[in-house]
Amino acid sequence: MGFDPRQWSGGRPEQRVTSNVEALLAENDALRREVLRLNRELERLQRQQRQRIRTEPRSHRAWSEPSAQAPPRISSQQVRAWGQALAQQPGWTALRQRGLELLIEQLNRSGFPAHLTLEQRLDRLVRGLGTDLMAAVGAKPNKQTTAVLAAFTLFGVRASEWLDEDPQRVVEQLRQRQDQSGSRRQGRRTRTDQRQTDRQDDGHARDPRRAALRVLGLEANASLAEIKQAHRKLVKQHHPDLGGSAEAFRRVNEAYRSLVQ
Structure with missing residues (x-):
């Protein structure tokens, strides 16, 4: 049970503190009811706004868009x-x-x-x-x-x-x-033909794994983690969209696939 200041009498049960307390409590109740009413009104307006945006054609609400259409980057x-x-x-x-x-x-x-x-x-x-x-x-x-x-x-x-x-x-x-x-x-030079032009390595045919490792700049004993790290680095370096060589980008990806497959 809470404390009601209207029941406090300072030790004298025959007296009640009534001056201004009841008026303050009544005002507090009125303010609380007003806040609840305003909150309900705000929620109603927000629902109406959302419904209007969903149903209104885009052309009719273009004026209310947060930003205008940006000019083209290339004319x-x-x-x-x-x-x-x-x-x-x-x-x-x-x-x-x-x-x-x-x-x-x-x-x-x-x-x-x-x-x-x-x-x-x-x-x-x-x-x-x-x-x-x-x-x-x-x-x-x-x-x-x-x-x-x-x-x-x-x-x-x-x-x-x-x-x-x-x-x-x-x-x-x-x-x-x-x-x-x-x-x-x-x-119509095939990949086999391309490999044949690179097949001299001290007079012996080049090992495909070693050739792929050389494309990635790695030694013969490179680990899988080193292969992945070299591939990520070279892909960023040779990506055609970033100004790199498309041919080098292709060779790097082919070498990587041959090593991890």
């Missing part, structure tokens, strides 16, 4: 300027649109994970970058805009820097990669 004007700059560089005539398209497909397949498109890969690295790039290029890319796409496939998020600062180097790299891709398709 069609930028893509055109990059394409025109590339077309003025030595070696441009050696590039072919179909060859660039095949190069984009090849580099995407050699990336990780291989099923991602260029748009998805760039969006993973920088939110919206791939979407903005494809929108700027348009539905029917020509040779110039295809070369821009190939540059982003080759250099990843750093492609804009290369296109702005050294378009001649971009053309050289694309031409070299296109030639390499074309020679592989024409010659």
Whole structure:
């Protein structure tokens, strides 16, 4: 049982403390009821707001979105300027649109994970970058805009820097990669053929495990933990989306799979 100050008499049962106490208690009860009423009203308004957001079309509530749509990271004007700059560089005539398209497909397949498109890969690295790039290029890319796409496939998020600062180097790299891709398709040089060119090691055929370890920069007695650590390091170093070599990235992954399978 609690203490009721109205029953306190200071030792004299015939007296009761009534001055202001009953008024204070009544005021306290009134305040408590008012707080409960305000809380119920707030909950009701919040429910109405949530219901309105769920049912109202997005276009009607765009004004109330917390932030406006950000401007595109890459504009069609930028893509055109990059394409025109590339077309003025030595070696441009050696590039072919179909060859660039095949190069984009090849580099995407050699990336990780291989099923991602260029748009998805760039969006993973920088939110919206791939979407903005494809929108700027348009539905029917020509040779110039295809070369821009190939540059982003080759250099990843750093492609804009290369296109702005050294378009001649971009053309050289694309031409070299296109030639390499074309020679592989024409010659159909298999992995067995590639291994045969590396088969001299003091006059004896190279051991496949030792060859794979050398790709990862490891000795013959390397442990599984050392193999995994070297693989993680080299994958980051050679990842095409970070400006690395797609061919080196492929060789590192193949070597790792042959060692752990």
